[in-house]
Amino acid sequence: MQRKKLELYIILLALVARLAVFYLAANDFFLTGEGMVQADLAENILAGRGFMLSESMFHDADPRRDASLEFFRETGGFYGALLPEMPTTFLVPGYALFEAFIFLLTSPGNLLAVIGVQLLLGLLTVFLGMRLASRFLSGPWYIAAGLFMALDPFELYYQAIPATQALFSLLFITGLLLSLRFLEKPVISRGIYAGLLWGVTFFVRPAALPMVALLMVVAILKWKISRKIVPALLLLIVAFGAVLSPWVIRNRNTMGRYQLLPLQGGVQMWEFNGRIFTDAFLNETEGARMLYGPVRETWLPRLRNAELAEFPAFTVESEFERDSILYSRQSRFIKANPIVFLHLSACRFTEFFKPFPLNHFSPVHTGLGLISFFWVGVFCFAGIVLMVRRGWSSVFMAGVTAGYILMHLLTASGTPHRVALDIPLVIAALIALRYSLQRFRAGKTAA
Numbered sequence: 001m002q003r004k005k006l007e008l009y010i011i012l013l014a015l016v017a018r019l020a021v022f023y024l025a026a027n028d029f030f031l032t033g034e035g036m037v038q039a040d041l042a043e044n045i046l047a048g049r050g051f052m053l054s055e056s057m058f059h060d061a062d063p064r065r066d067a068s069l070e071f072f073r074e075t076g077g078f079y080g081a082l083l084p085e086m087p088t089t090f091l092v093p094g095y096a097l098f099e100a101f102i103f104l105l106t107s108p109g110n111l112l113a114v115i116g117v118q119l120l121l122g123l124l125t126v127f128l129g130m131r132l133a134s135r136f137l138s139g140p141w142y143i144a145a146g147l148f149m150a151l152d153p154f155e156l157y158y159q160a161i162p163a164t165q166a167l168f169s170l171l172f173i174t175g176l177l178l179s180l181r182f183l184e185k186p187v188i189s190r191g192i193y194a195g196l197l198w199g200v201t202f203f204v205r206p207a208a209l210p211m212v213a214l215l216m217v218v219a220i221l222k223w224k225i226s227r228k229i230v231p232a233l234l235l236l237i238v239a240f241g242a243v244l245s246p247w248v249i250r251n252r253n254t255m256g257r258y259q260l261l262p263l264q265g266g267v268q269m270w271e272f273n274g275r276i277f278t279d280a281f282l283n284e285t286e287g288a289r290m291l292y293g294p295v296r297e298t299w300l301p302r303l304r305n306a307e308l309a310e311f312p313a314f315t316v317e318s319e320f321e322r323d324s325i326l327y328s329r330q331s332r333f334i335k336a337n338p339i340v341f342l343h344l345s346a347c348r349f350t351e352f353f354k355p356f357p358l359n360h361f362s363p364v365h366t367g368l369g370l371i372s373f374f375w376v377g378v379f380c381f382a383g384i385v386l387m388v389r390r391g392w393s394s395v396f397m398a399g400v401t402a403g404y405i406l407m408h409l410l411t412a413s414g415t416p417h418r419v420a421l422d423i424p425l426v427i428a429a430l431i432a433l434r435y436s437l438q439r440f441r442a443g444k445t446a447a
Helices: 003-024 035-046 069-073 094-105 113-135 139-151 153-159 163-186 188-202 208-222 230-255 265-272 280-285 287-300 319-336 336-352 364-392 394-410 415-446
Strands: none
Touching: 003 113, 003 139, 003 153, 035 113, 094 113, 094 163, 094 188, 113 139, 113 153, 113 163, 113 415, 139 153, 139 230, 139 287, 139 364, 139 415, 153 163, 153 415, 163 188, 163 208, 163 394, 163 415, 188 208, 188 230, 208 230, 208 394, 265 319, 280 287, 287 336, 319 336, 336 394, 336 415, 364 394, 364 415, 394 415
């Protein structure tokens, strides 16, 4: 069968899967959770109130919201730092703007329309993922990659809820493709496109920021400093900066200071480090208690500067002050307990690569996770190593994959953080599987 026809069948399979998921979403099969936060931000943008959270988010007991947010609402700031009815820099605005545009075309708060658009964009993610896979795989291995992308249950789940992951996956894969094209031929136009795309991706999830730095490093290593590469690199930086500059200027005008990164670093550090050793952890989900409970039991009696693990009792502090205080306290806590940090990082490794939810779900969820992702987690690391041997474009791909993993193991982890990397991970795993099969056949022939 011709490759084009097989690709069409894979896209049709992806469409059928997404139609089924949309039917489930329309019947309230999936939880909205923290998607209500982004929806509220989007509605305020649409109403001309700017990028801010409504006071009602503190008091509205909407059952669709995640119960884990209750603690943060009690600390005088949503997530412990985001103050209502005030311009915020706690989150980047890309996904809220995406939702606001859909609300403008449909109706405010129409989350089902958001899910529908995400599922349609998921088809584009599959198509572009296959284009990415075609640079590393061929024949049945390429088809296997396409089938995984079409039916990846983790990607389907996050396309079916109003969260940043689905949009980020699409932009992330597009950024990888544009970056590889730039490395193959560093012309000015390709540099501009890559810079613009990574800038937009940053506004959905800031994890895109290090990818630009890595792209520049690999480009210089490959092409050296020459007349050919310098203009293209400069314009890549200019394009990237041009996308980011309105956000930085907005923060200066509305918040009183230049700020690029969202002010959630301190809260995130507390969530994945200090929180484990506070009473707030007792109300955590079953999966979190199962994974991090032994760490708490082992280290709680031996913690140094244990008071730094507690969430501060904020009163009138601004977002900037709260982030600074949390960041400082958690940095000192980690510095005082470095072995604890390593233990927590090992747990984050498990949380990042777990093939199924640790909380209570039906056997169907567990089975789908095992079948789809378990083998990827086993073979992907060997595939990353094998990539490095294939040239500079593959070095970049391997560097992005390994760097993305390391970044999240050191900071924040879990399936929501990993899902955008599923496509590069399956490509790496299939490279390793192909290599293993070739070696096995060579060994049988020699015998």
